Amino acid sequence: MRYRVTVQGRSFDVIVVESQDGLVAALVSEGKEPAFERVSLSSRGGLTVLSRENASETLSLSGSPEEEGVYHVSQGGGRPLRCEVEDERRLLARAAGGASRAARTGPRVIRSIMPGIIVKVLAAPGASVAAKDPLLIVEAMKMQNEIRCEEAGVIAKVHVQPGQSVAAGAPLVELSPA
Numbered sequence: 044m045r046y047r048v049t050v051q052g053r054s055f056d057v058i059v060v061e062s063q064d065g066l067v068a069a070l071v072s073e074g075k076e077p078a079f080e081r082v083s084l085s086s087r088g089g090l091t092v093l094s095r096e097n098a099s100e101t102l103s104l105s106g107s108p109e110e111e112g113v114y115h116v117s118q119g120g121g122r123p124l125r126c127e128v129e130d131e132r133r134l135l136a137r138a139a140g141g142a143s144r145a146a147r148t149g150p151r152v153i154r155s156i157m158p159g160i161i162v163k164v165l166a167a168p169g170a171s172v173a174a175k176d177p178l179l180i181v182e183a184m185k186m187q188n189e190i191r192c193e194e195a196g197v198i199a200k201v202h203v204q205p206g207q208s209v210a211a212g213a214p215l216v217e218l219s220p221a
Contacts, residue, residue, distance in 0.1 A: 045058050048127070049127040135212075149219075152217050159184075162182050165178055165179055175191050178192055197218070198219075202214040203215055
């Protein structure tokens with residue numbers, strides 16, 4: 044699984060995979076082949092121990108109750124650093140969402156965040172929808188995922204039909220501002 048970790052404004056891509064020996068991780072550097080290192084994680088009283096080769100570091104890791112994907116990490120009682128962690132799915136969803144709501148004018152295209160098959164279309168052109176209303180159901184990896192509207196609007200166009208296969212990034216529904 045690929046993650047984007049942002050610490051103090053700097054972003055890093057990290058790949059974490061599970062091997063027979065446990066977890067291994069690699070920091071992905073532009074233009075360089077990732078070098079995987081063994082990582083073992085264990086929690087003891089709020090501390091997470093990261094082991095790498097023959098060295099190990101003890102880090103205090105706490106999640107942010109207000110913000111999903113935000114952690115505070117400190118080493119040896121030092122000042123906690125704010126870390127934002129986004130997985131592949133969240134990165135694709137953000138990319139598919141396009142510009143921020145404040146910057147958007149005109150219709151917004153809602154795109155698929157993963158390849159799948161359209162199971163059911165719940166929205167029809169001309170229908171008014173509220174934020175969090177379900178628009179359609181996509182089956183991906185044997186799971187049915189409900190695609191919901193992020194903001195209120197009017198369905199301008201439905202680009203898919205039941206039974207249709209879609210790729211990641213494919214347009215699903217076009218939404219005009221309310």
